[in-house]
Amino acid sequence: SQQGEEDPQALSIQEGENATMNCSYKTSINNLQWYRQNSGRGLVHLILIRSNEREKHSGRLRVTLDTSKKSSSLLITASRAADTASYFCASYSGAGSYQLTFGKGTKLSVIP
Amino acid sequence: DTEVTQTPKHLVMGMTNKKSLKCEQHMGHRAMYWYKQKAKKPPELMFVYSYEKLSINESVPSRFSPECPNSSLLNLHLHALQPEDSALYLCASTLRVAITEAFFGQGTRLTVV
Numbered sequence A: 001s002q003q004g005e006e007d008p009q010a011l012s013i014q015e016g017e018n019a020t021m022n023c024s025y026k027t028s029i030n031n032l033q034w035y036r037q038n039s040g041r042g043l044v045h046l047i048l049i050r051s052n053e054r055e056k057h058s059g060r061l062r063v064t065l066d067t068s069k070k071s072s073s074l075l076i077t078a079s080r081a082a083d084t085a086s087y088f089c090a091s092y093s094g095a096g097s098y099q100l101t102f103g104k105g106t107k108l109s110v111i112p
Numbered sequence B: 001d002t003e004v005t006q007t008p009k010h011l012v013m014g015m016t017n018k019k020s021l022k023c024e025q026h027m028g029h030r031a032m033y034w035y036k037q038k039a040k041k042p043p044e045l046m047f048v049y050s051y052e053k054l055s056i057n058e059s060v061p062s063r064f065s066p067e068c069p070n071s072s073l074l075n076l077h078l079h080a081l082q083p084e085d086s087a088l089y090l091c092a093s094t095l096r097v098a099i100t101e102a103f104f105g106q107g108t109r110l111t112v113v
Helices: none
Strands: A004-007 A010-014 A019-025 A031-037 A043-050 A055-058 A061-066 A071-076 A085-092 A100-102 A106-111 B004-007 B010-013 B018-025 B031-037 B044-050 B053-057 B064-070 B073-079 B087-094 B108-112
Touching: A004 A085, A010 A019, A019 A031, A019 A085, A019 A106, A031 A061, A031 A071, A043 A055, A043 A061, A043 A071, A071 A085, B004 B087, B010 B018, B018 B031, B018 B087, B031 B073, B044 B064, B044 B073, B053 B064, B073 B087
Parallel strands: A010 A106, B010 B108
Antiparallel strands: A004 A019, A019 A071, A031 A043, A031 A085, A055 A061, A061 A071, A085 A100, A085 A106, B004 B018, B018 B073, B031 B044, B031 B087, B044 B053, B064 B073, B087 B108
């Protein structure tokens, strides 16, 4: 079963614009993670935000977490064509769970 | 070394064949995972090994058989697969289960004919 639901499912923007993707999850979490996947390849970990954190930055990435709403957002600023990929949120579903479960993903297209 | 290496990258097999997918990591991670990913879908968890012991089997058909020979290696043995098993198979590892970020291999693109 999927823990997260991303919104939107697809997003197309011009190079230089910001891209925002949202994720909602169902159960309690220790942390929430975001991954990127280029077409047909493995996933790359982008950023991890712990349940006691509200915001985290890494380069052009900004992640927020609202545990009261069970939601997170990923903001990519000043997007580049190389950011074109699918983005997934993921979390371990439930305390002590071994299952790293992924949301449905957002497919981001950055047009040069 | 922060890589998870999967072999082969591509595999075409008939429904009567037996083949194996291999995964290797040298990061000292003690949890390793197999995921299956269909086109335009998120990865779906198949198996979790923690300290070389099978922790989770997500109701995967017996035609998929995992094996963890040691803490660095993870295999997935395939036998009598169906065309619907065609997918990208991803291996991942984490330092420990349930806490840390996962490192993924590049996957094996499997086609069953």
